[in-house]
Amino acid sequence: MPQPAQFRLFLMRRARLALVVAALVAILAGISWLGIDVMRQINQESESRSDNAQWALSQIEAELLYLMFAADAAQHGTVSLDTVRLRYDILYSRLETLRVGRVFGGLRETATYIEGIGRLDAFMNRQLPFIDGADDALRAHLPALQSAAHAMIGDARSIALTGVQVIAAASDRRRAEVANSLIVAGALSIFLIAVLAGLLVLLLRLLHFNRLRSAENLATLKHLDAVVATAQDALVTVDAMGRIVDFNQAACQTFGHSRAEAIGADMADLLIVPGQSLFAHGAAPDIEGQGRFRIMARHQDGRIIPAEVSISRMTAGRETLFVTFLRDLTAQLAAEDALVAARDKALAGEKAKADLLVVMSHEIRTPLNGMIGTIELLDSTDLQPQQRDYLRIMAASGRLLMHHVNDVLDVARLDSGKMPFVPGPVDLADLMREVIENQRPASLANGNDLTFTLPEDGRTMVECDGAQLRQVLLNLVGNAVKFTHNGKISLEVAHAGPNGPTEIRVRDSGIGIPPADQERIFDDFVTLDASYARSTSGSGLGLGIVRRIVHQMGSTLALDSQKDRGSLFTISLPLRILANAAPALPDQPKAANNAGTSKLVVLVVEDNEFNQLIMHEMLVRDGHEVTQARDGGEGIALAQARRFDLILMDISMPGIDGLQAAHAIRSGQGASRQTPIMAMTAHALAEEVARYRAAGMVAVLMKPITREALKAAILGAAFETALAEPEATSAILLDRKVLGALISDLGHAKSRKLLHKFRLEAAATVGRLTATLAVAPPDQTMIRDLHQLAGSAGMFGACGLQTLLGQVETAWKTGALAAAGSLLARLQAVWQATETAYQEDAEALAQPSSLR
């Protein structure tokens, strides 16, 4: 069935053809008609112009003369009277003809003719009685007849002359008409010839073009044949019924079928592993909106060939054909697998190194924590001045060592992506005040003036990862303090525009950095000149950490410094600036706020006896009343029994951990169910904060906990993070709000990159965890993996996965290995579902990308 457009074209062509034919017929008809007309006119002319007519006219005069002569001769007896009568009769018949003959019709319109005829008629009528009468009477009348006839000669002559004139005029007119008709006919003929010539030219041109085109087509066809024949990819052309109509050389090689075998066979039956919806017996490939895709094809020997397919539809005449390109992916997939394996191996090695570093640092930090705490306690005992001096050095060394270890840990975390960017509302005023207060003692020690400036518009609320920004500022301000003596250090914040970026400047009047070193100082383990190193101390990681975090935040870091004049570090942060409302902290611990003026009753839940000791001493020295619990269970029991003002909860505890304990206290009916709970942890990943919050905790104290930090926490001035209201997410698989917030904060590119990384790692971790189902009890690595994955899952909104992992962790920690096993059995399925949800989201988010 022709398409409507084609049909219309067809009709138009038909109409045009009909028009041309009609025009030609009309012209021919015109010429024919004119020809006939000319013939008719010529005939008509011959009727009237005929010599016959002229003859007839002139004969009147002749016959009149004959009659006259006959009358004369008869008087002399030369001829008989019958001759006179015959002559009369002949003249009579002639006159009759002139009177009625059609040929003289034109003449009868002239007066001279009519009158002449009339007079001749009258003459004839006068003679008639004598002619028809007796011989004697006629004989007697002859002289009269003769003279009367003589008198008529003039009329007869004028009739003949009139005839000559009129006939000549009519003849001229007819000739003109004929000429006219001939001219028109000629013009029409010329026109017809021109039209025919035009058509001929058109026809010749068409012929020429058709020849050219067919030559081109032939060339194209040959070219195409060559392309198809030499194509690297298998090319299989099928008709609308799925039957193979063409099968190129590459297809023969790929599938092991000869061309002869393939032609006419059903493509789905011959080449495709059954059960792939795109290809079915007796049908053309279902190609609507597929693009390129992978299928499983089948070699003649039964081998399965993974192949990439793209199908294009083409219409050849009335037939619809489907050209199927199949690329054998066997080699490519093998290469991909090898590449993935190599990458996994490399990643595993890298991860092992990073893990070692983290574990080592962590393992160093715990005993160091104990040492520092003990030193502080020792400091509050009676000591000799020299002992106190030693102790001060020990404390300083301990803190420095702790600082170094923390730096290493941070670098490792940043590099391994375990310190992801977790945005939340941050009050820059609070943050800067905290940083300034933190650095003030050291600054004072160096005789510096330390100040800060807030944005002029008073907008201090931004969305940011507060912990990371704090670390950046601490490192930068700390650096400034270290290298400035008796100078000025200022920390300034300003918004460059209504929508940012937010600029934070750390300015000092210190020793400055030589231009040659300005690039280098952001590298790891860089300490400048030994002389400065003497006056300061550091791992050389501080600015490296700053660089990492700033880059992770998508920000820029600029340095402007002159030797001996000072330095200016400028960070430009693309932050979302929030309305300057007070951060919503629903469970702002009032008790803690009051703690500055009153003694609190504090429950410390801590399994580590050193830490128990330290916490106890610190709190008691600040005048608080302390109750100790050695594990989660005991903590829950104590909180049940008594109303405490504050609970400090260690997170990592054997048996019931801090999270569970906090949750139990919050959700129970005990006396302390509304008491603020603060988490204590040495390794609080930022994403875990949400879980702490979910368990009902209001703040996080980072170990090692110093007395100042503890005081500040109790005063409510140093909450680790403003905790977002947790979502009721346990029932849903993927919290798109969380994901959406992440994307809007980081932008598509970065969030997709992070998400991609998370998905890769999650898949790997899930794989590992599932693979070690049977292993019981779980080793440390597994627990940490699981712990981290749960945290990451929370950050990327994978609530279902997070919940399940939490349950597994709980099961492991409570020794319910069978329960953990059954939970782990579901892990793969939950992850798959989550992954599918991510894919759907990615499709909705990203451009629809073709298969790679």
Added chain:
Amino acid sequence: MYLFRLGLSAVLSLHLLAAQAQDLALPELTGPVILTVTGLDPQAFAGGSITLDVGRLQAIGTAEIATSSIWTEGTHRYKGVMLRDLLDFLAIGPFNLRFHALNDYRVEFPSVEATAAAPILAYEMDGTAMTVRDKGPIWVMYPFDDSAEYRTDTTYSRSIWQLDRIDVLR
């Protein structure tokens, strides 16, 4: 060749015999002679001529034509003898004829152009014998209305009226 010549002469002599027989078969003249044919074979016709009246012409055959002409008004019926029949009857071969009118008008006519359809030698118009005043006694008449072939100058010139003699130009 001999045989052919013998055959030819036999046919010719038979023809002549038939003509004589027919000549003899013609009725006696009863009315005025209206047509004289001269220039005939003297061996077949006494003096090489024959005179014909209406009765004789009717014995040879009659034909009628209804037609208009350029010399008359309206359509008229003409009755006479078909020239072809007359020529055949008189065994006139493919010679030229010369028509003579009473007023000495003359025109030549190739006898082969006399067909079975035209012309006729008309002696009656609309059922009345034509007098000299009515272009009688004989008017060579074509069926002009039947065909444009007849409406030519040549035909008009051959449509001689007041015909009284046909001369065979042997």
